[in-house]
Amino acid sequence: MGSRKRRSLSARSAILFGLLIGVCIIQFAVIVLYASGITTTPYILIFFVVMQAGLTYGFYRFVYLPYCETTRILRLFNKGYTFEEIYHIRYPFSEDMEEAIHKFSEMINTQELISVSKKQAEYLALQNQINPHFLYNTLEGIRGEALSAGVTSIAEMTEALATFFRYTISNVENLVTLEDELANIENYFIIQQYRFGERLNMSIEIDSEEEKSKILSYHLPKLTLQPIIENSINHGLERKLGRGNLKVKVETTQKRLLITVSDDGLGFEEDRLTELNRKLNSTSMDYVKPDTEKKGGIAVINVNSRIKLLFGEEYGIYIYSTPNVGTDVEITLPLITDNIAGKII
């Protein structure tokens, strides 16, 4: 508690103000002594002037600069650019403010926001799910009929569709391995290829072949990649004339997993891109509201919010795009091994 008292700006201001008043009173007394001719040495006066200058600097260094930092964090919080920073304010205005923020952080439990996000994902899944087992059985039935009729293409497509639904509709809470996510998007791509044929091409590139198995075992939220691939196909490549290429690139650093999904499709207009990146930079739950605009990009915002709520503001999605050149969606995630994954959810 003692250290907290010293940290708050009101306490610091009070101490410095008290010292300044003290120095001023003594200085006034010294001036009286000069005026009455009791002393004539200038050193006392110089000493007090230096004291005053020191106190003024102290006020600037220990009150004004911390005040600016705190105000800035509050301003950024109000505009929606930061969320967690407010819990780590180094110089609260007062002890009460610090306690209020602490209380606030307890009330607004991040887990609740995460559950809202999850509910949204579950809801989206449920919209397509009348009876999953009935759907799987029917698809298996179609596959069997196709095989017995010798139409292997229909059998393969049906199998891919059944596998895709199993992965998508089953439990949306879990973190999955990168291997599973990549397998899912490859499966999704097989389905899309029946629609686009040779027009669509996809490649997956893993940065370090030596560490491939280790990289594939890292965890990430389920259905992180598929909505982005779907967006790239629907908004970037579908209306493009000629061949469209999709590339998924996976890189790792000591603390991060970087996945870049690139397409050479139609791209975004600059204004739309700026707006989208601005939304991706803020931790907003607006997308949960039913009246949110339904333009392309909603899935990306959803995935981004899930990542930010689960892992913090330093992770998420950023989009690079140029009209008629293509779009790169850069996903930044923490490196999550088996051990950590169990603790998160």
Next chain:
Amino acid sequence: MKKEIIRLQNVTKKIGDVTYLDNMNLHIYKGEIMGLFTLNTLGKEELLDILLSRSVPNRGKIYFDEELLRYNISTQSMQNKVYMIEKTSKLSRNLTVADNIFVMRRGFKKYIIQPRVLNAQAQLFLKEIKVGIRAQTRAEELSPLERCIVEIIKAAAMGARLIILNDVSAFLSSAQWNRFFEVVNIYRNKGFSFLCVESSHDALLRTAGRIALMRNGNIIKVLDVDADTREKILPFIIEPAVVTYAGDSPVRQFPVLIMNEVTTANLQGFSMQIHRGECVVITDLNNTIIQDFIQIFSGQLAIDAGSLELCGKIYRKKIRISSPIRHGVCVLNEHPTQSMLFRDLSYVENLCFVSDGKIRNLWSKRRVHKSLVDEYYPLAGENLNLTNITELDETGKYDLIYYRIHLLNPKLLICIQPFSGADMYLRSHITGLLNFLRLRGIAILILTVNPADTLPLADRLILVRNGKQTREYNRDAFSRIDPGELFFGNVEQK
């Protein structure tokens, strides 16, 4: 697994109402040469200032070594970790190489300096990279290449982890560039990271592992450099229109300048000629002869041997060109907007500044003045009425300088690196201005260390090595030149 040296996340920098960096993301790995291709210059200086801890962003986060730098301490945390090499030297001219590397750095606390020890240590660094620089050499005696190499060693000695190479292709010739990047690659293999900032992509394609394209204060694309990168970059580039010229018109049969076996301290029997309306580009592969050309054609240097025929008048040994402007020669310096404009004069006064010697009573005859304004109004528009030329943007300033030359109408214009420091859009604009002068019959001699941007304009390209012509190409042979091999060589990343 890669290691990230620096990461900018959603960085925004505003000064006044202008947003210089807008929600920008960029990361650089350890042991990587990252290229930053600036399509325009908006935000470039602000980005470099943030990387060099000269300013902090208004919003966004910076991670160094994957650790977040807090707003108020970011300036201290990155100090000494980032070093920039640019045209202006950061070495003390009068100190030796060893002193510059070890003494002139933050954190050097010894009170007694032992030159012998420092020289021995510096020599170890220099020997390692196999350069013939002596530790006792004074910094002012170093060539631009040697100076850059010493700055890399200095950066390494002071503990920098990221070295920014700002527009290095503008002042290093192609041969020097190749040698410089051999040294850069040695340090890259040791784990140092480099951010190579260029306004032209040719240089980056041969040196960088990745290239980030920056426009309007934001990174718009990051490309891994491979065989297809040149093709991928093309949609982002405005290539200046190739100038179509009416072939050998009669006026071009009269040579404006004939140099015959001209010898100076750096020119070794240099011969060439240039005709009216012709544009010749001289590429100085060693970066040695440009200063000699400037001095000869501004009347400060006489040739040691050979002859020089300028507009019919012959200059031989020990005879300087007197009053070059009167003899129809005009020299346009590098970065002319910084050195050739007068802030206290109005637009019209700047426009007529050197023409008053040519047109009698220019300032007193209102009729002449009015006719000048009428002639240049369709070109300069409302800018012609400006009394304060600092209100002009960079394009407007270049316009004013080139219109001044147009008004002066010299027979020969000598341009020193006309595209230096210009972004892609400005380069395209300057190409248009040079062509505008050429169509008036002015012969243009461009001296450069990097000919890539001048080719759309050039009729001939002369390569000079050690003060002598090595090769000459006519316009129809340009398409057969491999730009990589010719201008930068193939610097392999090991």
